[in-house]
Amino acid sequence: ESVVPATLKASNLSKSFAGVKAVRDVSFEAPTGRITGLIGPNGAGKSTLVNLLTRAYQADTGSAHMGEVDLTRVSHHKVPGFGVSRSFQNLRLFSGLTAYENVLVAALAAGHDRKTAAAITLRELDAFDLGEVAGYRADGLPYGARKRLEIARALAQDPKILLLDEPAAGMNPSETDDLADRLIKVGKTRGIGVLLIDHDLRFVNRLSDWIVVMHQGGVIAQGTPEDVRANPKVIEAYIGK
């Protein structure tokens, strides 16, 4: 099973909050079949950009397209139906439901019948090492498992592009490495695209085929991990604060 190639494209997106330009004139592409890293120091505008791409916020100017579809004309709750799903920097699980139920709800919401939804749920729980805790309430799981559950839930919506906002935040190094392996496997075997947002350079560098760097709301560099690592503007943005 592999998804139809498509590209999530941001064109000149901007967003201000009470005079603060959180995102300024940002353009980049995240195609299927590639892990695109989005890095930048805290406050760079990464989460705001995700909120613009998924229509949680309305852009002041610019547009976001998924393939031919103009997402700026789509309501927030319909965005996953166009192949764009996300996880949150702060967890948004149904805490009183089990791990199994959390994923099943997402698969059903994507329009699958019960039998298919159940099969997808088992696949995603297995892909993120949650099979043994499937029957546990989400709020009883260890933190790392809750982070993985949030990704499993986003994947159950059948995305062409998966947006992950700091999926490894708060994980220890071995949990982070394990998550990286699982994301590479899912991305490569299913052909989906991942937009991977993090301020942990090592994690993003290891996974990404292409990296976009934000600083103070704007894109200051993009390229291969090797190019970006050697870019003086990037080094200054990280060290010069």
Ligand code: ADP
């Ligand atoms: P990052 O995710 O890269 O750390 P954010 O997108 O969260 O950055 O924030 C970018 C800037 O926008 C920051 O200055 C932040 O304070 C501001 N900001 C983000 N969301 C809001 C909001 N809902 N209201 C007001 N200011 C916001």
Ligand code: MG
């Ligand atoms: Mg953020």
